Amino acid sequence: MYTASKAALATFVLALAATAAVRAQGVNGSISATATVQSPITVTGAQNLGFGNVFPGVAKTVAYSDATNAGQFSVTGQASTPVTYSFSLPTNLTSSGNNLPIGSWTGYVNTTSSTSGGSAITPSATPAGATLSAGGALYLFVGGTVTPPSNLPAGSYTGTVTLTVAY
Amino acid sequence: MKSLRFAFVLTAAVALPLVGQRPITVTGVRSLAFGTLLPGVPTIVARTDAAKSGQFTINGPHDSQAQVTFTLPAVLTGPGGATLPLTFGGSDAGYSQSQNIGSQIGFDPKQPFLITFSGQGRGSVFLGGTARPGLTQRAGSYTAIITLNVATFP
Numbered sequence: 480m481y482t483a484s485k486a487a488l489a490t491f492v493l494a495l496a497a498t499a500a501v502r503a504q505g506v507n508g509s510i511s512a513t514a515t516v517q518s519p520i521t522v523t524g525a526q527n528l529g530f531g532n533v534f535p536g537v538a539k540t541v542a543y544s545d546a547t548n549a550g551q552f553s554v555t556g557q558a559s560t561p562v563t564y565s566f567s568l569p570t571n572l573t574s575s576g577n578n579l580p581i582g583s584w585t586g587y588v589n590t591t592s593s594t595s596g597g598s599a600i601t602p603s604a605t606p607a608g609a610t611l612s613a614g615g616a617l618y619l620f621v622g623g624t625v626t627p628p629s630n631l632p633a634g635s636y637t638g639t640v641t642l643t644v645a646y
Numbered sequence: 647m648k649s650l651r652f653a654f655v656l657t658a659a660v661a662l663p664l665v666g667q668r669p670i671t672v673t674g675v676r677s678l679a680f681g682t683l684l685p686g687v688p689t690i691v692a693r694t695d696a697a698k699s700g701q702f703t704i705n706g707p708h709d710s711q712a713q714v715t716f717t718l719p720a721v722l723t724g725p726g727g728a729t730l731p732l733t734f735g736g737s738d739a740g741y742s743q744s745q746n747i748g749s750q751i752g753f754d755p756k757q758p759f760l761i762t763f764s765g766q767g768r769g770s771v772f773l774g775g776t777a778r779p780g781l782t783q784r785a786g787s788y789t790a791i792i793t794l795n796v797a798t799f800p
Contacts, residue, residue, distance in 0.1 A: 505797035514680035600780030
Protein backbone atom coordinates (compact mmCIF):
# COMPACT_ATOMS: atom_id res chain seq x y z
CA MET A 480 0.00 0.00 0.00
CA TYR A 481 2.86 2.27 0.88
CA THR A 482 4.51 1.45 -2.42
CA ALA A 483 1.22 2.04 -4.19
CA SER A 484 0.90 5.52 -2.64
CA LYS A 485 4.37 6.50 -3.78
CA ALA A 486 3.61 5.29 -7.24
CA ALA A 487 0.35 7.22 -7.30
CA LEU A 488 2.14 10.34 -6.14
CA ALA A 489 4.76 9.91 -8.83
CA THR A 490 2.02 9.49 -11.38
CA PHE A 491 0.32 12.66 -10.22
CA VAL A 492 3.54 14.63 -10.40
CA LEU A 493 4.26 13.34 -13.87
CA ALA A 494 0.76 14.19 -14.99
CA LEU A 495 1.10 17.71 -13.65
CA ALA A 496 4.42 18.13 -15.35
CA ALA A 497 3.02 16.91 -18.64
CA THR A 498 0.02 19.22 -18.36
CA ALA A 499 2.21 22.18 -17.50
CA ALA A 500 4.45 21.41 -20.42
CA VAL A 501 1.51 21.42 -22.80
CA ARG A 502 0.08 24.65 -21.46
CA ALA A 503 3.40 26.46 -21.56
CA GLN A 504 4.01 25.43 -25.12
CA GLY A 505 5.75 28.06 -27.20
CA VAL A 506 6.93 27.45 -30.72
CA ASN A 507 8.33 29.50 -33.52
CA GLY A 508 8.96 29.39 -37.23
CA SER A 509 11.05 31.51 -39.54
CA ILE A 510 11.05 32.92 -43.04
CA SER A 511 13.58 35.00 -44.92
CA ALA A 512 13.32 38.60 -46.03
CA THR A 513 15.13 39.11 -49.31
CA ALA A 514 16.04 41.94 -51.68
CA THR A 515 18.38 42.45 -54.58
CA VAL A 516 19.86 45.88 -55.11
CA GLN A 517 20.80 46.80 -58.63
CA SER A 518 23.71 49.01 -59.57
CA PRO A 519 22.50 52.48 -60.48
CA ILE A 520 22.78 53.52 -64.09
CA THR A 521 25.32 56.15 -65.01
CA VAL A 522 25.45 57.84 -68.39
CA THR A 523 28.53 59.76 -69.42
CA GLY A 524 28.96 61.90 -72.50
CA ALA A 525 32.36 60.65 -73.54
CA GLN A 526 32.88 62.64 -76.73
CA ASN A 527 31.07 65.49 -78.48
CA LEU A 528 29.68 65.18 -81.97
CA GLY A 529 31.84 67.65 -83.87
CA PHE A 530 31.01 68.74 -87.40
CA GLY A 531 33.99 71.03 -87.57
CA ASN A 532 33.97 73.75 -90.17
CA VAL A 533 31.02 73.76 -92.51
CA PHE A 534 30.26 75.99 -95.48
CA PRO A 535 26.94 77.58 -96.40
CA GLY A 536 25.05 75.43 -98.86
CA VAL A 537 27.30 72.39 -98.33
CA ALA A 538 25.97 69.46 -96.29
CA LYS A 539 28.41 67.71 -94.03
CA THR A 540 28.17 64.24 -92.52
CA VAL A 541 29.96 62.75 -89.54
CA ALA A 542 29.66 58.97 -89.44
CA TYR A 543 29.00 57.24 -86.14
CA SER A 544 32.17 55.27 -86.79
CA ASP A 545 34.29 58.41 -86.94
CA ALA A 546 36.56 57.85 -83.94
CA THR A 547 37.45 61.52 -83.69
CA ASN A 548 34.24 63.39 -84.47
CA ALA A 549 31.30 61.04 -83.66
CA GLY A 550 29.41 61.56 -80.45
CA GLN A 551 29.99 58.89 -77.84
CA PHE A 552 28.18 57.94 -74.65
CA SER A 553 29.22 55.34 -72.12
CA VAL A 554 26.71 53.68 -69.81
CA THR A 555 27.29 51.61 -66.69
CA GLY A 556 24.80 49.66 -64.61
CA GLN A 557 23.76 46.22 -63.47
CA ALA A 558 25.60 43.45 -65.31
CA SER A 559 23.73 41.61 -68.05
CA THR A 560 20.57 43.60 -67.42
CA PRO A 561 18.17 44.88 -70.11
CA VAL A 562 17.71 48.64 -70.38
CA THR A 563 15.79 51.01 -72.56
CA TYR A 564 17.41 54.07 -74.01
CA SER A 565 16.18 57.12 -75.84
CA PHE A 566 17.75 60.18 -77.40
CA SER A 567 16.58 63.75 -77.19
CA LEU A 568 17.85 65.29 -80.42
CA PRO A 569 17.99 68.91 -81.51
CA THR A 570 16.48 69.90 -84.82
CA ASN A 571 19.04 72.64 -85.31
CA LEU A 572 22.37 73.82 -84.06
CA THR A 573 21.98 77.43 -83.05
CA SER A 574 24.10 80.55 -82.87
CA SER A 575 22.74 83.94 -81.85
CA GLY A 576 19.28 83.00 -83.05
CA ASN A 577 20.48 81.52 -86.33
CA ASN A 578 19.75 77.88 -87.12
CA LEU A 579 21.92 75.25 -88.70
CA PRO A 580 19.54 72.34 -89.50
CA ILE A 581 20.49 68.76 -88.76
CA GLY A 582 19.11 66.67 -91.59
CA SER A 583 19.59 63.16 -90.25
CA TRP A 584 21.02 61.07 -87.45
CA THR A 585 22.83 57.74 -87.37
CA GLY A 586 23.95 55.64 -84.45
CA TYR A 587 25.45 52.46 -83.12
CA VAL A 588 25.11 50.53 -79.89
CA ASN A 589 27.59 48.04 -78.51
CA THR A 590 28.66 46.41 -75.28
CA THR A 591 32.26 47.32 -76.05
CA SER A 592 33.68 50.68 -76.99
CA SER A 593 33.79 49.83 -80.67
CA THR A 594 31.68 50.38 -83.77
CA SER A 595 31.97 46.77 -84.81
CA GLY A 596 30.30 43.75 -83.29
CA GLY A 597 27.26 45.73 -82.17
CA SER A 598 24.15 47.06 -83.92
CA ALA A 599 23.36 50.11 -86.01
CA ILE A 600 20.53 52.18 -84.60
CA THR A 601 18.46 55.16 -85.61
CA PRO A 602 18.68 57.65 -82.75
CA SER A 603 15.57 59.48 -83.91
CA ALA A 604 13.60 56.21 -83.71
CA THR A 605 14.27 55.54 -80.05
CA PRO A 606 13.28 54.46 -77.36
CA ALA A 607 14.86 51.11 -78.01
CA GLY A 608 16.24 48.29 -75.93
CA ALA A 609 19.71 46.90 -75.25
CA THR A 610 21.39 44.74 -72.65
CA LEU A 611 24.35 45.78 -70.55
CA SER A 612 27.46 43.64 -70.88
CA ALA A 613 28.56 41.08 -68.32
CA GLY A 614 30.65 43.88 -66.90
CA GLY A 615 27.66 46.24 -66.80
CA ALA A 616 28.72 48.45 -69.71
CA LEU A 617 27.07 49.83 -72.85
CA TYR A 618 28.36 52.27 -75.45
CA LEU A 619 26.41 54.39 -77.90
CA PHE A 620 27.81 56.30 -80.87
CA VAL A 621 26.06 59.11 -82.72
CA GLY A 622 26.64 60.59 -86.15
CA GLY A 623 24.64 63.00 -88.26
CA THR A 624 24.38 65.30 -91.21
CA VAL A 625 24.06 69.07 -91.05
CA THR A 626 22.59 70.98 -93.95
CA PRO A 627 23.69 74.60 -93.72
CA PRO A 628 21.58 76.92 -95.87
CA SER A 629 23.40 79.06 -98.41
CA ASN A 630 22.74 82.22 -96.40
CA LEU A 631 23.88 80.84 -93.04
CA PRO A 632 25.70 83.52 -91.05
CA ALA A 633 29.17 82.62 -89.89
CA GLY A 634 29.53 81.66 -86.24
CA SER A 635 29.86 78.86 -83.75
CA TYR A 636 26.75 76.67 -83.66
CA THR A 637 25.88 74.28 -80.88
CA GLY A 638 23.12 71.94 -79.78
CA THR A 639 22.61 69.34 -77.07
CA VAL A 640 22.09 65.62 -77.53
CA THR A 641 20.74 63.90 -74.44
CA LEU A 642 20.73 60.15 -73.85
CA THR A 643 18.37 58.72 -71.25
CA VAL A 644 18.78 55.13 -70.04
CA ALA A 645 16.50 53.25 -67.66
CA TYR A 646 15.98 49.70 -66.40
CA MET B 647 -0.27 -7.92 -10.66
CA LYS B 648 0.56 -4.71 -8.80
CA SER B 649 3.21 -3.82 -11.31
CA LEU B 650 0.74 -4.16 -14.14
CA ARG B 651 -1.77 -1.88 -12.43
CA PHE B 652 0.78 0.87 -11.75
CA ALA B 653 1.98 0.75 -15.31
CA PHE B 654 -1.54 1.27 -16.58
CA VAL B 655 -2.18 4.25 -14.32
CA LEU B 656 1.07 5.93 -15.27
CA THR B 657 0.45 5.59 -18.98
CA ALA B 658 -3.06 6.95 -18.82
CA ALA B 659 -2.11 9.97 -16.71
CA VAL B 660 0.65 11.17 -19.04
CA ALA B 661 -1.08 10.45 -22.32
CA LEU B 662 -4.38 12.19 -21.66
CA PRO B 663 -3.25 15.85 -21.95
CA LEU B 664 -1.26 15.15 -25.08
CA VAL B 665 -4.18 13.48 -26.77
CA GLY B 666 -6.61 16.16 -25.65
CA GLN B 667 -4.67 19.18 -26.95
CA ARG B 668 -3.38 19.56 -30.46
CA PRO B 669 0.24 20.74 -30.38
CA ILE B 670 1.05 24.16 -31.78
CA THR B 671 3.15 24.30 -34.89
CA VAL B 672 4.46 27.26 -36.87
CA THR B 673 5.62 26.87 -40.45
CA GLY B 674 7.30 29.50 -42.59
CA VAL B 675 5.49 29.30 -45.92
CA ARG B 676 6.74 32.22 -47.99
CA SER B 677 9.59 34.68 -47.68
CA LEU B 678 9.04 38.42 -47.59
CA ALA B 679 10.51 39.28 -50.98
CA PHE B 680 11.23 42.86 -51.98
CA GLY B 681 12.57 41.85 -55.37
CA THR B 682 14.86 44.15 -57.29
CA LEU B 683 15.56 47.53 -55.73
CA LEU B 684 17.30 50.65 -56.96
CA PRO B 685 19.54 52.73 -54.69
CA GLY B 686 17.61 55.51 -53.01
CA VAL B 687 14.20 54.14 -53.91
CA PRO B 688 12.13 52.69 -51.02
CA THR B 689 10.07 49.64 -51.87
CA ILE B 690 6.92 48.62 -50.05
CA VAL B 691 5.49 45.13 -49.93
CA ALA B 692 1.90 44.99 -48.70
CA ARG B 693 0.80 42.17 -46.42
CA THR B 694 -1.93 41.49 -48.98
CA ASP B 695 0.59 40.88 -51.76
CA ALA B 696 0.06 37.24 -52.63
CA ALA B 697 3.46 36.89 -54.25
CA LYS B 698 5.79 38.99 -52.11
CA SER B 699 4.37 39.12 -48.59
CA GLY B 700 5.78 36.84 -45.93
CA GLN B 701 3.50 34.07 -44.75
CA PHE B 702 3.37 31.69 -41.79
CA THR B 703 0.91 28.89 -41.16
CA ILE B 704 -0.01 28.16 -37.55
CA ASN B 705 -1.74 25.07 -36.24
CA GLY B 706 -3.03 24.61 -32.72
CA PRO B 707 -5.98 23.63 -30.57
CA HIS B 708 -9.18 24.51 -32.38
CA ASP B 709 -10.96 27.67 -31.27
CA SER B 710 -8.26 28.39 -28.69
CA GLN B 711 -6.21 31.54 -28.35
CA ALA B 712 -2.50 32.16 -28.59
CA GLN B 713 -0.18 35.12 -28.56
CA VAL B 714 2.02 35.81 -31.56
CA THR B 715 5.13 37.97 -31.52
CA PHE B 716 7.64 38.64 -34.25
CA THR B 717 11.39 38.80 -34.02
CA LEU B 718 12.01 41.42 -36.68
CA PRO B 719 15.32 42.42 -38.24
CA ALA B 720 16.14 46.13 -38.55
CA VAL B 721 18.25 45.56 -41.64
CA LEU B 722 18.87 43.14 -44.43
CA THR B 723 22.49 42.08 -44.73
CA GLY B 724 24.24 41.91 -48.06
CA PRO B 725 27.61 41.74 -49.77
CA GLY B 726 30.59 42.46 -47.57
CA GLY B 727 28.31 43.00 -44.59
CA ALA B 728 26.48 45.91 -46.22
CA THR B 729 23.14 46.61 -44.58
CA LEU B 730 19.84 47.73 -46.03
CA PRO B 731 17.33 49.29 -43.61
CA LEU B 732 14.02 47.53 -43.16
CA THR B 733 10.97 49.05 -41.46
CA PHE B 734 7.57 47.75 -40.44
CA GLY B 735 4.46 49.87 -40.09
CA GLY B 736 1.67 49.60 -37.54
CA SER B 737 -0.49 47.48 -39.80
CA ASP B 738 2.11 45.55 -41.74
CA ALA B 739 1.10 42.21 -40.20
CA GLY B 740 -2.20 40.44 -40.67
CA TYR B 741 -3.92 37.38 -39.26
CA SER B 742 -6.42 35.27 -41.13
CA GLN B 743 -8.27 32.53 -39.32
CA SER B 744 -9.50 31.26 -42.69
CA GLN B 745 -5.97 31.43 -44.09
CA ASN B 746 -7.29 33.68 -46.85
CA ILE B 747 -4.89 36.49 -47.72
CA GLY B 748 -7.87 38.62 -48.70
CA SER B 749 -9.45 38.30 -45.27
CA GLN B 750 -6.95 39.55 -42.73
CA ILE B 751 -7.09 41.44 -39.48
CA GLY B 752 -4.20 43.88 -39.50
CA PHE B 753 -1.93 44.32 -36.52
CA ASP B 754 1.37 45.88 -35.55
CA PRO B 755 4.14 43.32 -36.02
CA LYS B 756 6.19 45.11 -33.38
CA GLN B 757 3.58 44.33 -30.71
CA PRO B 758 2.24 41.04 -29.32
CA PHE B 759 -1.08 40.08 -30.89
CA LEU B 760 -3.75 37.69 -29.70
CA ILE B 761 -5.06 35.23 -32.26
CA THR B 762 -7.83 32.66 -32.19
CA PHE B 763 -7.35 29.43 -34.08
CA SER B 764 -10.10 28.39 -36.44
CA GLY B 765 -12.46 25.54 -35.74
CA GLN B 766 -10.03 23.37 -37.61
CA GLY B 767 -7.15 24.63 -35.48
CA ARG B 768 -5.49 26.65 -38.22
CA GLY B 769 -4.56 30.21 -39.08
CA SER B 770 -2.16 32.21 -41.23
CA VAL B 771 -0.05 35.25 -40.45
CA PHE B 772 1.03 37.56 -43.27
CA LEU B 773 3.73 40.21 -43.17
CA GLY B 774 4.62 43.18 -45.32
CA GLY B 775 7.26 45.85 -44.85
CA THR B 776 9.39 48.55 -46.42
CA ALA B 777 12.96 48.24 -47.63
CA ARG B 778 14.85 51.53 -47.77
CA PRO B 779 18.06 51.28 -49.81
CA GLY B 780 20.37 54.24 -49.46
CA LEU B 781 21.52 56.40 -52.34
CA THR B 782 24.88 54.64 -52.29
CA GLN B 783 23.53 51.20 -51.51
CA ARG B 784 25.93 48.52 -52.63
CA ALA B 785 24.57 46.25 -55.36
CA GLY B 786 23.92 42.62 -54.54
CA SER B 787 21.64 40.23 -52.69
CA TYR B 788 20.45 41.02 -49.18
CA THR B 789 18.75 38.72 -46.67
CA ALA B 790 17.52 38.56 -43.08
CA ILE B 791 15.58 36.13 -40.91
CA ILE B 792 12.10 36.86 -39.58
CA THR B 793 10.80 34.66 -36.80
CA LEU B 794 7.22 34.28 -35.60
CA ASN B 795 6.81 33.13 -32.01
CA VAL B 796 3.54 31.60 -30.84
CA ALA B 797 2.71 30.91 -27.22
CA THR B 798 -0.36 29.63 -25.46
CA PHE B 799 -1.57 31.05 -22.18
CA PRO B 800 -0.70 29.25 -18.93
